[in-house]
Amino acid sequence: MSEFLNINPLEAEAIHIFREVVSQFEKPVLLFSGGKDSITLVRLAQKAFWPAKIPFPLLHVDTGHNFPETIEFRDRLVEELGADLIVRYVQDDIDKGLVKEESGKYASRNSLQTTTLLNALEEFKFDAAIGGARRDEEKARAKERIFSVRDDFGQWDEKNQRPELFDMLNGKIDLGQNVRVFPISNWTELDVWSYIEDEGIEIPSIYFAHKRKTFLRDGMIWSAEDDIVYREEDEVVEERLVRFRTVGDMSCTAAVLSDAVSIEKVVSEIKESTISERGARIDDKRSEAAMEVRKQQGYF
Amino acid sequence: MEVLKIATAGSVDDGKSTLIGRILYDTKSLTTDKLEAIEKRSKANGFDYLDFSLATDGLVAEREQGITIDVAHIYFSTAKKSYIIADTPGHVEYTRNMVTGASTSQASIILVDARNGVIEQTYRHFFINNLLRVKDVIVAVNKMDLVDYSEEKFNAIKAEFERLKEKADYKGQNITFIPISALKGDNVVGGSENTPWYNGQSILQHLEDLKAQDVFEAGQARFPVQTVIRPKKDEFHDFRGYAGKLYGGDIAVGDEVTVLPSLTKSKIKEIYFFDKKFDKAGRGSSLNITLEDNVNVSRGDMIVKAGEEPSSEKQLRAKVCWMNGQNLVPKTKYLLQHGVNRVQAMIQSVDNVLATDFSGAEATDSLSLNQIGEVEIKLAKPVFFDKYTENKQNGAFILIDPQSNTTAGVGIIE
Structure with missing residues (x-):
């Protein structure tokens, strides 16, 4: 007799959340970046609705500075799933004059994504945007709800959040408002990696150790594979064996030295690590409240 | 991996943040960059020791004012299990946050300052944990x-707390007393040489031994249907799966079931988790089940074992914790969400407000923010509930304000 008794409570919770989303909202969308967290979301969505297809499209906000490996991976996954993919480009909003490209040494398109994201939500009238943010990532995110209500400007009102009790989720909103949904809120980085290992989920190659042209700045390893990241003349390019722990925009994601070529090795490396995941995110280094400020403006 | 959810509540000075910081530090859960940020900030704030509250206070306003405003979630793990701490502020104006934290927790830590003994805040923390029946x-x-x-000090506090316990409704609670120094690390993660008279476990040892089972107690099986899955694929042409999370008890293929509210009888045909079929599934799992007969089931309906039907009433009596700025008064309408089911509700009467120091109830006709009281509610349609004491998930509801859409209160059914 086959018994399903050894339950992963985090997985059960995430599936429960996905099912609440499709029941409580008219037009949900899954924010897909090609990173490990959004890939995990896709697997959980598959589990929540099988044998039906994932009942909402995926939305990728392409900064134009994504790792090419991530884009290739994205297209292959979407093809396999038979899912709908919507791509909106930050470049288009720059061309239209809606946002202004940052300049200088630390120029990044990471914060520009917010405008493109909000415009896409508006264009398709999405009322729920599902994201892979986790509470353990960052201290402003630790205060985030599972159903996080945003006003028509996409703003997060951190002091006026709905209490979430027991398993009950309240996604009731007015026209014009939308909700950001975080099904893996309670997962840690290690939980995600262990899940990827247990489930045998495929992830982009940049998460594994590979040789890459890099340079050092502020104690971090930056990619120098192409000219997207601005580099000073005295910043020397060197080939290093690295991998990425988190995959954002190329201009704001630093690599770590690693020889982890398999998922097992990645998991044991995470267990041993003394640096937090977002320690390699240059966008968070701008100030202590960098994430809180971005979230108030509508970042996910 | 087992996951244990713990609630903590406390105020600025009782050392709660220091305790959490100590647990994180001693279990090596604070990464170098986070520790550096804490060091930097502690120095900037003029502290000569590490201010661990900085590890938990997430918002700018919290860090500036040195207070915890909202529920923060803190994660750490040992080789044995993963822990989630819901850390909430302890003052009376944050009662709703404490209730929120306790609602999803299986264990709870109440801090008492050895110098001050049991104080008003201790009463409140215990009252909430007892009301919500946090097990440990x-x-x-x-x-x-x-x-x-001092052993005498410790014993005096213990005795005082035992007296408090006598006044509490829920007697089945497992209460453990541990003498600690969060600052020095005594009995937090490891033991202590300073308390030779204490033979019990440290906080972490105690938590490690707890069974991280579902926070919802065992009882009769309740399967509220979240959504109906109809794949529209050739391969699954006639497939109608009922998706939901199972509470209370286990279910098995062949079980005779009753579908509520229609009271239709059927049998469980298949139990799916993703693409795998199982003969039996345990509580706490998110499943997709099919029935033998083609019955009409939709969102908000509930599937239960035949002969184990819950109460069905259009009238509820509940203890409500009010979470909204606008008072709860009779004759007002709310949307009542019970699990995944929503019905229109009218407040018939507000009868009393409960003192969180166990001194009893006082008659009233309204509840203000953070007050807990007994309320009569009339519903447009019946809901299928258990008493909170028998099934937490099926015995609780939230009230949604139809104007602001916010979650205005939470109720537990008596």
């Missing part, structure tokens, strides 16, 4: 280093 409560008598690790 740790009373951590902190700052033992400041009372020379």
Whole structure:
């Protein structure tokens, strides 16, 4: 007799959340970046609705500075799933004059994504945007709800959040408002990696150790594979064996030295690590409240 | 991996943040960059020791004012299990946050300052934990280093707390007393040489031994249907799966079931988790089940075992914790969400407000923010509920304000 008794409570919770989303909202969308967290979301969505297809499209906000490996991976996954993919480009909003490209040494398109994201939500009238943010990532995110209500400007009102009790989720909103949904809120980085290992989920190659042209700045390893990241003349390019722990925009994601070529090795490396995941995110280094400020403006 | 959810509540000075910081530090859960940020900030704020509250306070306003405003979630793990701490502020104006934290927790830590003993705030923390029937409560008598690790002090606090316990409704609660110094690390993660008279476990040892089972107690199986899955694929042409999370008890293929509210009878045909079929599934799992007969089931309906039907009423009596700025008064309408089911509700009467120091109830006709009281509610349609004491998930509801859409209160059914 086959018994399903050894339950992963985090997985059960995430599936429960996905099912609440499709029941409580008219037009949900899954924010897909090609990173490990959004890939995990896709697997959980598959589990929540099988044998039906994932009942909402995926939305990728392409900064134009994504790792090419991530884009290739994205297209292959979407093809396999038979899912709908919507791509909106930050470049288009720059061309239209809606946002202004940052300049200088630390120029990044990471914060520009917010405008493109909000415009896409508006264009398709999405009322729920599902994201892979986790509470353990960052201290402003630790205060985030599972159903996080945003006003028509996409703003997060951190002091006026709905209490979430027991398993009950309240996604009731007015026209014009939308909700950001975080099904893996309670997962840690290690939980995600262990899940990827247990489930045998495929992830982009940049998460594994590979040789890459890099340079050092502020104690971090930056990619120098192409000219997207601005580099000073005295910043020397060197080939290093690295991998990425988190995959954002190329201009704001630093690599770590690693020889982890398999998922097992990645998991044991995470267990041993003394640096937090977002320690390699240059966008968070701008100030202590960098994430809180971005979230108030509508970042996910 | 087992996951244990713990609630903590406390105020600025009782050392709660220091305790959490100590647990994180001693379990090596604070990464170098986070520790550096804490060091930097502690220095900037003029502290000569590490201010661990900085590890938990997430918002700019919290860090500036040195207070915890909202529920923060803190994660750490040992080789044995993963822990989630819901850390909430302890003052009376944050009662709703404490209730929120306790609603999803299986264990709870109540901090008592060894110098001050049991105070008003201790009453409130215990009252909330008892009301919400958190199974395991740790009373951590902190700052033992400041009372020379006195056994008498510890025993006096224990005795006082035992007297409080007599007044509590829920007697089945497991209460453990541990003398600690969060600052010095005594009995937090490891033991202590300073308390030779204490033979019990440290806080972490105690937590490690707890069974991280579902926070919802065992009882009869309840399967509220979240959504109906109809794949529209050739391969699954006639497939109608009922998706939901199972509470209370286990279910098995062949079980005779009743579908509520229609009272239709059927049998469980298949139990799916993703693409795998199982003969039996345990509570706490998110499943997709099919029935033998083609019955009409939709969102908000509930599937239960035949002969184990819950109560069905259009009238509820509940203890409500009010979470909204606008008072709860009779004759007002709310949307009542019970699990995944929503019905229109009218407040018939507000009868009393409960003192969180166990001194009893006082008659009233309204509840203000953070008050807890007994309320009569009339519903447009019946809901299928259990008493909270029998099935937490099926015995609780939230009230949604139809104007602001916010979650205005939470109720537990008597």
